[in-house]
Amino acid sequence: MSAHTTETGRPAETGETPAFPMPRAAGCPFDPPSRLREMRAEGPPAKVRLWDGSTPWLVTRYADQRALLADPRISADTGLPGYPHPTPGSAERRRYARTFISMDDPGHSRLRRMVTAPFTVRRVEALRPVVQGIVNGLIDDMLAGPRPVDLVREFALPVPSMVICEMLGVPYADHDFFQADSRILVNRDEPVQAQARAQENLVGYLERLVSAKLVRPGDDVLSRVAAEQVATGALSRRDAAAMGMLLLVAGHETTANMIALGTLALLLHPGQLAELRDSGDPALVASTVEELLRYLTIVHSGRRRVALADIEVGGRTIHAGDGVVLATDAANRDEERFADPDRLDDHRDARGHLAFGFGVHQCLGQNLARMELQVVYGTLYRRIPGLRLAVDLDRVPFKHDAQIFGVYELPVTW
């Protein structure tokens, strides 16, 4: 490419190693950063510079990312030299607790299979009426209360929080505590010590819960892990607690952001919102969920891996020991995979998107997330047909500094 200028008119860093993550262009909160889009258009993997000065490969094309994420010659082990840590806290935290998300097979598979049962399509479907009840109750409360409301606080965060608490057997009454620590864990700019402390708080809390469930089990995931794994010696209490923490944090931060950011995207596409609201067609609700997952791709700091062998990708050689960052947000806007990729189109067949990742680490909770989002998008706008932003778009605080994109607040009224 010859004409390298960014939207600010500044010459792009041609010949230099660009910093990653990159800032989104002003006024385009839903689109991946323009430099990232340029790199995808250029094609092959290229080096980027991270916060610690390391220079891993950035992979931007859909086909390359899909192939690499499924390649056993690439590792998710955060302890290996060359692993491209997203934050100083991420490098540090590994010493305190390790879960299957940062392990390779066979260890990864052994641990993951301990908690896959509650996330099967059938078990998640059986939970749909519970989620519908939670969503209805929260909407009733909003309708009965004052306006405007912050949709994040009153709805987007409580929905997944109540659902994951119900599944895990974590008392929802403790939500102020674990939501605050979850938020610290996913913030890019949080000091190392604060992240280590937040993680220690959460693991300690879950360890006490696991111990209590060994004595007095309930009908929930933590009780099952306690009885089947901890009591039999297959898993230590601490490892069980770390796994519980992973599920708790992952269950919060992702779905909550999809609810709020998805609602904002739909409010800015009123034709599609009206069709969704008026049709009542479950197939349209489901395709809207897939399309918003693709279009928003809220995990916007890249999937992180390290190469275990030399791997050829798009004419480049990623060498053994090189860090690899896979920009799934760029992949999901790749026109070689999705026609007219920058258009939100709720009739599109968006399945195959990489919003949940790909390969053996693909999101364990994806079917739960899908079902929650289907209930939310299928109910909220029907129950509150006049829903609208209560502030100008430029006053909405976006989570540019978080590892998972979203909005801190979404003031709405009706």
Added chain:
Amino acid sequence: MRVFADQDRCVGSGQCVLTAPAVFDQRDEDGIVTLLTDDPPPGEHEAVRRAAVLCPAMAIRLAGS
């Protein structure tokens, strides 16, 4: 068409069940793939091919047309 599902590779993501529920199922105890049939009728072939593409663990293999 002959369908093979590799239970060792499977990670229990359930993509196949979402895509071709007449052909694929998940074990209740750990979410691992099971086949309801390894010889699906022609009307299911397109969904099965799609399930094989969507499987994140590449645990589904197809033989024949």
